[in-house]
Amino acid sequence: MIYLGIVFLVLLVLGAPVAFAIGISGFLFFLMSDVMPTSIGVQKIASVSQSFPLLAVPFFVFAGHLMNESGITERLFRFSKVAVSWMSGGLAQVSIILSTLMGGVSGSAVADAAMEARILGPTMIENGYSRGYSAAVIALSSLITATIPPSLGLILYGYVGNVSIGRLFLAGIVPGLLMMVFLMCAAYLVAKKRNYVDRDAKRPDMRTFFHALYEAKWALAFPVLLVVAIRGGVFTPSEVGSFAVVYALVIGFVVHGDLTLDKVWRAATHAVQDIGMIMLIILFSGMIGFAIIFEQVPQSIAAALLAGMSSPVAIVATILLMLFIAGLFVESTVLVLLLTPIFVPIVKQVGFDPVHFGILMMTIVTLGSMTPPVGVAMYTVCSLINCRIEDYVRESAPFLVAIIALVLLLLFVPQLVLFLPNLVF
Amino acid sequence: MNSVLKRFELVCGVILLGLIVFLVFIAAIMRTFGHPLIWSVDLAQLLFIWLCFVGASRALRARAHLGMDIAIRHLGHRSRLIIELLLAVLFIAFLAILTVEGVNLTLLNRERLFGDSGLSYAYVTIAVPFGSLLLVTSIVSNALEAWKQRNAPAADLVFSRSDDSSAQALL
Numbered sequence: 001m002i003y004l005g006i007v008f009l010v011l012l013v014l015g016a017p018v019a020f021a022i023g024i025s026g027f028l029f030f031l032m033s034d035v036m037p038t039s040i041g042v043q044k045i046a047s048v049s050q051s052f053p054l055l056a057v058p059f060f061v062f063a064g065h066l067m068n069e070s071g072i073t074e075r076l077f078r079f080s081k082v083a084v085s086w087m088s089g090g091l092a093q094v095s096i097i098l099s100t101l102m103g104g105v106s107g108s109a110v111a112d113a114a115m116e117a118r119i120l121g122p123t124m125i126e127n128g129y130s131r132g133y134s135a136a137v138i139a140l141s142s143l144i145t146a147t148i149p150p151s152l153g154l155i156l157y158g159y160v161g162n163v164s165i166g167r168l169f170l171a172g173i174v175p176g177l178l179m180m181v182f183l184m185c186a187a188y189l190v191a192k193k194r195n196y197v198d199r200d201a202k203r204p205d206m207r208t209f210f211h212a213l214y215e216a217k218w219a220l221a222f223p224v225l226l227v228v229a230i231r232g233g234v235f236t237p238s239e240v241g242s243f244a245v246v247y248a249l250v251i252g253f254v255v256h257g258d259l260t261l262d263k264v265w266r267a268a269t270h271a272v273q274d275i276g277m278i279m280l281i282i283l284f285s286g287m288i289g290f291a292i293i294f295e296q297v298p299q300s301i302a303a304a305l306l307a308g309m310s311s312p313v314a315i316v317a318t319i320l321l322m323l324f325i326a327g328l329f330v331e332s333t334v335l336v337l338l339l340t341p342i343f344v345p346i347v348k349q350v351g352f353d354p355v356h357f358g359i360l361m362m363t364i365v366t367l368g369s370m371t372p373p374v375g376v377a378m379y380t381v382c383s384l385i386n387c388r389i390e391d392y393v394r395e396s397a398p399f400l401v402a403i404i405a406l407v408l409l410l411l412f413v414p415q416l417v418l419f420l421p422n423l424v425f
Numbered sequence: 426m427n428s429v430l431k432r433f434e435l436v437c438g439v440i441l442l443g444l445i446v447f448l449v450f451i452a453a454i455m456r457t458f459g460h461p462l463i464w465s466v467d468l469a470q471l472l473f474i475w476l477c478f479v480g481a482s483r484a485l486r487a488r489a490h491l492g493m494d495i496a497i498r499h500l501g502h503r504s505r506l507i508i509e510l511l512l513a514v515l516f517i518a519f520l521a522i523l524t525v526e527g528v529n530l531t532l533l534n535r536e537r538l539f540g541d542s543g544l545s546y547a548y549v550t551i552a553v554p555f556g557s558l559l560l561v562t563s564i565v566s567n568a569l570e571a572w573k574q575r576n577a578p579a580a581d582l583v584f585s586r587s588d589d590s591s592a593q594a595l596l
Contacts, residue, residue: 011512012492012493013493013496013497014496014497014508014512015492015493015494015496015497015505015508015509015512015584015585016492016512016516016584017485017490017491017492017584018490018491018492018493019481019490019491020490020512020516020519023519024515024516024519027519027522027523031522038522038526039526039527039529039530039533041523041526042523042526042527042530042550042553043530043550045523045553046474046530046549046550046552046553049470049473049474049477049549049552050470050474050549052466052470054473055445055449055469055470055473058442058445058473058476059446059449062442062446234457235453238449239449239450239452239453241449242446242449242450242453243450243453245446245450246446246450265439268438268439268442268443269435269438269439271442272435272438272439272442272476272479272480272483273480273483273484273487273489274480274484275442275476275477275480276438276476276477276478276479276480276481276482276483276484276485277480277481277484277489277490277491279476279477279480279481280477280478280480280481280484280490281491283474283477329493329495330493331491331493373495374493374495376491
C-alpha cells in the first residue's frame, strides 16, 4: 500500500493528469498482487460505470451548460444586481448572492468562480475595489455552490460512501444559505471600512425588485423543484438529473426563447469534455478504491485515531483538520474519491451522522481549491482579473475567518445540518 | 487522421449524451404512468462507460485534464516537455496493458448477462480496451504536436497548455 502512495505522489508532483496518477498507482496493486488477477483491475474500472447514482454526474454537468446558454445565468445575475448592489460592497454582495443562486443550477465551484470573474471582476475594479478583495470575494463565495443542491461533490460522496444523495442534498441547503450570510457579513464589514460603494446603484423599490424576481422565476424555481422531486422519493437523483436537462431545454427554447440548436450543440460539446475529464478520474479510482478496502486501510487508520481519542466531535475535528491540510495540495474530487471510503466507516463507528460529516467534508475539501499553494479556483480568478496571489491571500483573511467560524458552528450544532433531512425523510 | 478522430469523438460523445438523457427520462416517465421499461435504464448504463471514454479522449486532446503544476511550473519549457514525453510513454504502456487485459476480460464475460435485459456484459467491458486505444491516439497526436513546436517557448505540451492559454481554457 505504501508504494501505491509513493507512485501516486511522484506522478502528481511531476504534473501528470490526476486521472492517470490515480489509475497507474491503483493498477500497480493488481500487477503486483499474488492473489489478484490483473484483469480484475479492468473489471473494477468497468464496474464503476455501472452505478446508477453516478449517471447524475453527466446529467447535472449537461444541465449546467444548457442553463448558461438558455439565459438563466443572465437573469439570475440581473436579479442579484437589483437586489443587493446598493449595499456597502454592493458588487461583492452581488457575487455572493449570485454564487448561492448559481449553486442551485450548476454544481461546480470553479465554473462559478470563472463566470463571476469575467462578468463582475472588471466592474468591481472600475468602482475602486482593490484587486485582492475582488478576487478573494469572487473565489471564496463560489464555496457556497459546494453544498447547495445539486452539488457534484455531494453526489460523489454519496456514491462512494453509500450515503443517501437525497438526504445530502437537503442537508446542504441550510449550510449553503448560512455560508451566504456569513460571507455577506464579512464583505460588508470590510467594504464599510473602505467605503466601497457602487456609484450607480440605488436601493430598488418594490416594483423593480419584484420585476427582477419575476424575470428570474424559472431559474429560481429550479432548485426548489429539484428538491421537491427528490424529496417525494418517487424519483432518484439520476432521474431528476435527466429532468434537469429537459427543464433547461424547455425553458431555453419555449419560455425564454434564447436557445438555438447551435447553442445546444455547444453546451453538449462542453459537457462531453467536462464529463470525460471528471469521469476518467472516477473510473480509474475504482482500482485504488478496491485496494484501499482490500488492504483494510480504514481499519488501520481508525485504530490509530481511536487510540488517542474518544469524543466523536474531537475525532471528526481531527479528520477535518487532516482534510484541510490535504486539500491545500490535492484537488477536491480526488480527495472525495480516495478519502470518503476511509473516513465514512470511521465516522459511522463513532456514531457521527455520515450526512452531517459529508457536508463538513465537502466544505473543507472544496475550500482547498481556493487556497494556495494548489487551488484551481484561486488561480483561475487571479489570472482572469490580474491579481497577485499575495494580495489575494491577504484579502482572503476576513472571509476565511467567516468560513471557519461557520464550519465550527456546523460541527457543534448538528441540527443546523440535519434538521431539514430529518424533517422530510 | 487526427481531425477525423476529433470529429468522430465529438459527434459520438454528443449522440451518446443525448441518448442517455433520453433513455433515463423516458424510463422515469413511463414508470410514473405504470409502464416500466427495464431495458431503457440498462441500455443507458451500458452506454455511459462509452461516453466516459469518448469524453476523456476529447478532454485529453483539448489538454483539459486536471494536473498539479506547483512543482514543475517554474521549470523551463524544454524540461517540462521532456517530463511530459516520458509520462506519455508510461501512460501508453499502462493503456496498452489495460487494452490486452480488457480484451481477455471481455472474452471471459461473453456469457455474463447484463441486468434483466439480456444484453451481454461484454459490451461494457469492451469499452475499456476501446477507450484505452482512443486515449493512446490522443496522447500520440498531442505528443507529435508538442514535439513539432519544441522550440517555441509558449507552445502547448502533451498534457498541459502553456500558461497563457490555460486561463482561457477554463472559461
